[in-house]
Amino acid sequence: MNSTLKNSDVKFCDGFAAIIDEFDGFILDLWGVIHNGVEPLPGSVDCMKELRRSGKPVTLLSNAPRRVHSTVAKLREMGVDDDLYDHILTSGEETWLSMKNRTDVWYSKLGRVAYHIGKGGADKDSDMREDLANTEFTDNVKEAEFVLLTGTTDSAHQVEDYRQVLEAAASRSLPMICANPDLVVIRGTNREICAGTLAEFYEGLGAEVRYHGKPYESVYRTCCEMMELPFSPKVVGVGDSLKTDVHGAKNAGLSSVFIAGGIYAEPMGIKAGEQPSQGAFSKVAAAYDHLPDYVMPMFAL
Numbered sequence: 001m002n003s004t005l006k007n008s009d010v011k012f013c014d015g016f017a018a019i020i021d022e023f024d025g026f027i028l029d030l031w032g033v034i035h036n037g038v039e040p041l042p043g044s045v046d047c048m049k050e051l052r053r054s055g056k057p058v059t060l061l062s063n064a065p066r067r068v069h070s071t072v073a074k075l076r077e078m079g080v081d082d083d084l085y086d087h088i089l090t091s092g093e094e095t096w097l098s099m100k101n102r103t104d105v106w107y108s109k110l111g112r113v114a115y116h117i118g119k120g121g122a123d124k125d126s127d128m129r130e131d132l133a134n135t136e137f138t139d140n141v142k143e144a145e146f147v148l149l150t151g152t153t154d155s156a157h158q159v160e161d162y163r164q165v166l167e168a169a170a171s172r173s174l175p176m177i178c179a180n181p182d183l184v185v186i187r188g189t190n191r192e193i194c195a196g197t198l199a200e201f202y203e204g205l206g207a208e209v210r211y212h213g214k215p216y217e218s219v220y221r222t223c224c225e226m227m228e229l230p231f232s233p234k235v236v237g238v239g240d241s242l243k244t245d246v247h248g249a250k251n252a253g254l255s256s257v258f259i260a261g262g263i264y265a266e267p268m269g270i271k272a273g274e275q276p277s278q279g280a281f282s283k284v285a286a287a288y289d290h291l292p293d294y295v296m297p298m299f300a301l
Contacts, residue, residue: 011294012275016047016257017301019236019294020054023255025229027220028085029239030062030071032262033299035078037187042273043300048084050301057227059087061220061237063213063244065118065150065179065195066092067127087226091213092150094222095179096128098212099135099148106210110175111145113138117162117198118150118179128179141168147176149202151195158193159201166198170205181211181244184263191263214239215248238299240264242288250290258292259299273298 013019031037034044051058064071071090072082102108114137116129128150129137138144147169152161169176178199185194199209213219221231229235236255239245240262249256260281261272267284268276275297276284285291 009293010278010281010291012278012281013294013296014275015301016296016299017050019257020051020056022234023056023236024232024234025057025059025224025227025236026051027059027061027223027235027237027249027254028299029214029237029241029245029259030060030064030075031182031185032240033238033259034060034080035075037185039078040080041298041300043298045080045084047299047301048080052084057087057229058085059089059223059227060085061214061223062088062090063180063182063194063196064090064092065095065128066090067096067130068093070127087223089219089222089226091181091219092128092179094219095148095177095212096132099177100132102134106175112136113143113145114148115139115141115144115146115165115169115174116148116150117153117165118148118195119153141165141174142172144169144174147174147202148179149176149195149199150179152193152198155187155190155192159197162198162201166202167205170202170207173207176202176207176209178209178211179213181213181215182241183243186263214241214244215251217248217252220248220252220254233293236293242285242290242292246292247288247290250292256290256292257294257296259297260295261298270297 180195182194183196231253233255237249238257240259246256260276268280
């Protein structure tokens with residue numbers, strides 16, 4: 001960990017109401033902060049309502065490997081209405097736009113034929129394959145010119161379930177696009193691997209991966225532009241991942257709130273909704289280069 005960081009600089013706070021007045025804008029993670037993939041987390045909707053009453057802009061930023069319109073529809077199903085936030089951006093949307101436009105030098109060199117790892121077809125990641133006139137998809141990795149990774153094809157799958165196809169792609173040095181850098185997620189009460197875990201394995205095989213989403217600066221820059229706010233500590237990112245949410249916000253020069261009751265609850269020895277001790281937090285945070293400004297048990301008032 002960066003030796004200049006001090007755990008004593010991290011403030012432990014029981015509720016979000018105590019810090020709302022400190023910031024001009026809010027960038028909120030979805031999974032692990034607002035919902036658990038099944039339903040809103042306790043207190044999260046009320047907290048969003050309070051942010052709306054403050055009159056300050058709220059942007060949802062998710063490493064969801066799907067388009068914004070699909071994410072909005074899912075939020076509505078769970079009872080998170082459109083009027084609770086101003087803007088929304090997903091890693092999938094940024095990925096899709098990059099594939100569609102190919103203005104970036106890296107994308108301009110991609111071939112046409114893609115092998116997709118994720119829930120495609122009629123399933124939730126299918127919108128990532130829509131309206132891409134410059135891309136066709138194959139079910140045979142030997143025919144592919146690059147790999148699009150949006151996630152696992154089954155929530156119970158582990159890396160070993162993809163070893164053969166990833167090794168086949170790496171043997172041909174196929175570039176990979178990862179639409180979700182997250183390593184794991186808690187769906188309901190179950191822990192599942194995300195696309196980021198497979199992408200890290202692929203990189204370990206010596207292959208090249210292009211990531212979209214948190215912790216990369218481009219998505220934070222877009223969020224600030226949408227809110228018409230400058231990059232500054234007066235904008236705060238809220239999330240439950242030290243690797244993506246905290247690192248991304250702090251690296252971009254923003255403030256950060258770490259929600260402890262998400263994916264790190266078990267390593268810190270707490271249950272959802274519980275505040276970790278400073279010692280438990282310090283042990284988990286020691287592996288990371290950035291510390292949050294605040295630690296909270298959950299996104300609630």
